[in-house]
Amino acid sequence: xxxxxxxxxxxxxxxxxxxxxxxxxxxxxxxxxxxxxxxxxxxxxxxxxxxxxxxxxxxxxxxxxxxxxxxxxxxxxxxxxxxxxxxxxxxxxxxxxxxxxxxxxxxxxxxxx
Amino acid sequence: xxxxxxxxxxxxxxxxxxxxxxxxxxxxxxxxxxxxxxxxxxxxxxxxxxxxxxxxxxxxxxxxxxxxxxxxxxxxxxxxxxxxxxxxxxxxxxxxxxxxxxxxxxxxxxxxxxx
Numbered sequence: 001x002x003x004x005x006x007x008x009x010x011x012x013x014x015x016x017x018x019x020x021x022x023x024x025x026x027x028x029x030x031x032x033x034x035x036x037x038x039x040x041x042x043x044x045x046x047x048x049x050x051x052x053x054x055x056x057x058x059x060x061x062x063x064x065x066x067x068x069x070x071x072x073x074x075x076x077x078x079x080x081x082x083x084x085x086x087x088x089x090x091x092x093x094x095x096x097x098x099x100x101x102x103x104x105x106x107x108x109x110x111x112x113x
Numbered sequence: 114x115x116x117x118x119x120x121x122x123x124x125x126x127x128x129x130x131x132x133x134x135x136x137x138x139x140x141x142x143x144x145x146x147x148x149x150x151x152x153x154x155x156x157x158x159x160x161x162x163x164x165x166x167x168x169x170x171x172x173x174x175x176x177x178x179x180x181x182x183x184x185x186x187x188x189x190x191x192x193x194x195x196x197x198x199x200x201x202x203x204x205x206x207x208x209x210x211x212x213x214x215x216x217x218x219x220x221x222x223x224x225x226x227x228x
Contacts, residue, residue, distance in 0.1 A: 004156070033215075040122070042115075042202070042218040043157070090156055100145045100206050102216060104156030 003027070004105035006091050012111045013081050021076040021108045023091030029103070030096035032074040034066060037088045037107075049074060050096060078110075086112045116140050117205050119219035126226050132190040134222050136203030139184065145206035147216065148177060148188050150199045157202055161188070193226045200224070 005024045013019040023032065031050050035043040047056045049068045063085070065077040078085055088109050092102040118137045126132045136146075144165045149157035163170040163177045163186065170177050176189045190197055203219040 006156075009154075040220060042117070042220045045215055045217075048215070092156075100214065100216075101147065101159045101162065104149075104158065106154065106156045 004091055004093055004103055006105035006108050008108060009106060010109045010111070012113060014113055015083065016080050019078050019081055019110070021089050021110070023074045023076070023105055024072050025093045026072070027093055027095075027103060028071060029093035030071075031094040032068060033092040033094070033102060034074070034076050035090040035092065037090055043090055046076070081110070081112045083112050086110055114139075115219070116207075117203055117217050117219040119203055119222050121222050122220070123223040123225070126193045126224065128195055128226055128228050129192045132193045132197065132224055132226065134188040134190075134201050134203075134224065136186050136188075136219055137184060138186075138205050140205070140207065141184065142207065143205040144208050146177070146179060146186050147204045147206070148175075149202040149204060151202065151221070152199050160201070195226045195228050198224055198226045
């Protein structure tokens with residue numbers, strides 16, 4: 001089945017220690033998104049790639065970076081995690097042109113100690 | 114400031130009855146609305162959507178109603194089943210202002226369907 005895969009599902013990192021979350025897709029979609037979701041909050045878009053074009057949301061902290069080496073993979077790098085970065089991180093994909101639906105992975109729960 | 118609001122954090126309904134989940138939005142430029150369903154430890158899954166040029170869309174037990182003048186949409190589930198117990202997110206597509214059609218989500222409503 002075509003899907004969006006996120007690894008790991010649970011990640012524990014120390015305060016200030018860089019961490020990378022990964023997302024892969026078998027849907028061959030053009031667009032890949034990263035969202036941050038804190039408890040009882042709406043998913044908040046951090047950035048997205050349309051093909052290789054990177055689009056950063058205005059209020060996404062510089063501490064968050066992303067890489068998309070190819071169509072299938074996208075990475076979220078948190079350079080110096082703070083306690084406030086503990087959250088669920090959701091990856092989503094979309095075909096792009098003509099389709100508005102986004103397809104989500106199961107998420108990675110990040111804990112910062 | 115929230116552009117998509119789901120003012121009820123939770124809703125409890127008896128099995129077989131109707132569930133009505135509400136969503137309000139502030140931006141009249143939103144042109145497409147979606148409902149997502151999320152089970153614990155899973156990502157949100159697409160449920161149903163509606164274009165701003167329509168006022169109703171139906172898919173089996175799920176119907177979404179859109180009232181543009183009131184900037185309000187609702188999701189009706191009839192009849193409700195215990196398996197519908199989940200968090201439901203309302204989302205709106207922002208196709209203007211350089212947003213490239215990104216989705217803006219509400220905080221979600223947790224639906225519990227009691228047997």
